[in-house]
Every structure is written in structure tokens, then in C-alpha cells.
Amino acid sequence: MKFKIGFDGYSKEKEFPVDNRIVTEEKVPVKSLVQVRFPNRGRSLAYYNDKFDLHVGDLVFVDGKLEGERGIVTDVSYAFKIKLSDYKRVIAVADTTVNGELYFGGSHLVSFDRSIIPYDKIRGWFLPPADDEEYAVGSDDKGFLLEKLDEFEIQPQIADRGFDYYNHNKVVYLCLDGIHGKAIVEGSTPYELTFDYKNGEVSNLICDCFCSFHCKHEFALLLQLRETLKVIEKHYEDLYEQSDYFAAICKATLLNYAMNTDKSGSIVLG
Ligand SMILES: [Zn+2]
Structure with missing residues (x-):
């Protein structure tokens, strides 16, 4: 099943020559x-x-x-x-335009094209531009199998909260480019997560809520990743193999942000 979606919420970029160059008039400020x-x-x-x-x-x-x-x-x-x-x-x-083809993927819509719902664009729907703060990142390289989440070292009550987050689609976005993954989980505020995934194994999972232990955001992400990968494996294996990339966005998030009031656009279901 395909779900095509096209929005054209902003006027198209105008091009005009200046000094014999073509410049793109995209962000002309208007006081x-x-x-x-x-x-x-x-x-x-x-x-x-x-x-x-x-x-x-x-x-x-x-x-x-x-x-x-x-x-x-x-x-x-x-x-x-x-x-x-x-x-x-x-x-x-925020740039809330989305143009391109998205596929049904359970609670989310999935793209195998890096240009349609890239991380940086979707991040801007939730978070202001990144600050210049320097961060130190450590990783323990302790991988674990996504299929064996019961072995994931997390306190049971935190895992329960993570399960609630997953159930309520708080994992609003995730993507996996090669082995490197990113996600946005919307808790009391939006959090950014990064991880690696290869041959069924997750490693270097980090959430910027800066918990010193595994948090509910991480657990929610793992559950969502498992669900989305299962759908992809079942229905879109060829597309994923070709692109070595997927991004998944929560349906409600796309509806709320990309289809807000002032826009024109269309959806083609097929
Ligand atoms: Zn967290």
C-alpha cells in the first residue's frame, strides 16, 4: 500500500538574475x-x-x-x-513543507528517500536551532539484541513508562541511515536520541535527557524501532535494501504540522 502525499504550503522559490548569477530568493525578511x-x-x-x-x-x-x-x-x-x-x-x-511519497508503516508513515522527511527538517518542528554548547559524549559499546529487549538493563517502572510513551506515539520521529540512527521522543519536552543498529544489535544508545541510567525515552524508541523494522521487513524490504535508509514519522505529527490550516496540497492513497 502506498500513501502519496504532496504539500505546497509556501510559495515556490523565485529565481532572478543578479550580477549574472542565479540567486535563490527564499528567505527575504519582511519586518x-x-x-x-x-x-x-x-x-x-x-x-x-x-x-x-x-x-x-x-x-x-x-x-x-x-x-x-x-x-x-x-x-x-x-x-x-x-x-x-x-x-x-x-x-x-520551521520548514513544515513535505513533498514526496510516504508508505504506511503501522502508527507511522515511512520514507526511503533521504530528502522527504530528513532529521534536520523534522527537528525544527520541535526544537529551536541547536546551541553552540560543547558536549562530551561517552559510549560503552555495550550492544544488545533488539529482539531481546527483556535483557535490556532498565528498571521495570521506567520500562513501563517507556511502554506508555511508545503506545501513545511519543516517538514522533526516527530514522536510520546505514547503521546510524536518530530519533525525537516527545516527553515533557522533546528529546533527541542517537543510536547505532546493525545485524539486529543496538549500540551507543544515547538520550539527551542526560539520565545516567537507561531512560523511558530510550525504551520507547527501542519498541518503536522494533515495530517499524518489522513492518519494513514485511512490506518494503526491497525499498529499504536499495536505499539503506528509512525515516518514520508519527501520522498525527505529520497531520498536525505539515497539514496545518494555511496550506494547499493533496494526498493520493494507493
Ligand atoms: Zn531520556
Whole structure:
């Protein structure tokens, strides 16, 4: 079964010659004062924007007290005069366009094309741009078989919470490129996870909630990875073999973000 999906939420990039070169007009900033609603906080505040061309429905991140919170633009004004020191700014806008073919994969939709739902794009739906902080990463190289999750060293009550997360599709996204995997698990806030997977064995599993023990996010990811790989093995083995890549996104996440109000687009089921 195929699930084709095509969205065209933003105007196409315009090309025009400047100095005999072709430049891409993608992010021409238009100064504006925007009203931003933060669904997780139940608040709405005004922000100054001079970096982007913003529209109602855009998913943005801001600086100030609500830094790191996802916001939705609910109003855009172009005629205004404000004291700049009174306003915080919009610092990032997420690219929520998705164009291409996705396949049914249980609770998720799956792509075998690296360009359709790449990690960096989907990350921007959940998290502000990465900071410049330096991180030290250690790994113990202790692998374990995905088929033997009962041997995974995790406290039973944490495993139960992880199972709940998995059941409620909190593993909103995961991808595996060669042996290197990444995932986003939406707990109280979104967490980024990385792992390696080869010949049925998971290793170097790390979650940025920085628990010193195996956490519920990791366990949820393992359950989702197992489910998605089973579906792929059963229905799309050839596609996966060709690409050596898959990405899976929770259906509800795709509907909420890529199909929000202001967009045009189409779905072809087949
Ligand atoms: Zn975690």
C-alpha cells in the first residue's frame, strides 16, 4: 500500500538574475510585528521580526522567557512603530513543507528517500536551532539484541513508562541511515536520541535527557524501532535494501504540522 502525499504550503522559490548569477530568493525578511500563540503555555505574546517573511500559521521559536517553546503565528502586522527594547524577537521559523511519497508503516508513515522527511527538517518542528554548547559524549559499546529487549538493563517502572510513551506515539520521529540512527521522543519536552543498529544489535544508545541510567525515552524508541523494522521487513524490504535508509514519522505529527490550516496540497492513497 502506498500513501502519496504532496504539500505546497509556501510559495515556490523565485529565481532572478543578479550580477549574472542565479540567486535563490527564499528567505527575504519582511519586518513585522507578529502575535505568537504558545499552545503548551496557553499564552499569546507579540514579537518583533526582522529575519523572516512570516505568515499566519508559521511555526516559530523566539528569544526571551519563552525561548525553546514552540509558537504559532496568529497575526502579522506590517504597519507599526515600537520601541525595540520592549520586544523580544522571532529567532527561527520551521520548514513544515513535505513533498514526496510516504508508505504506511503501522502508527507511522515511512520514507526511503533521504530528502522527504530528513532529521534536520523534522527537528525544527520541535526544537529551536541547536546551541553552540560543547558536549562530551561517552559510549560503552555495550550492544544488545533488539529482539531481546527483556535483557535490556532498565528498571521495570521506567520500562513501563517507556511502554506508555511508545503506545501513545511519543516517538514522533526516527530514522536510520546505514547503521546510524536518530530519533525525537516527545516527553515533557522533546528529546533527541542517537543510536547505532546493525545485524539486529543496538549500540551507543544515547538520550539527551542526560539520565545516567537507561531512560523511558530510550525504551520507547527501542519498541518503536522494533515495530517499524518489522513492518519494513514485511512490506518494503526491497525499498529499504536499495536505499539503506528509512525515516518514520508519527501520522498525527505529520497531520498536525505539515497539514496545518494555511496550506494547499493533496494526498493520493494507493
Ligand atoms: Zn531520556
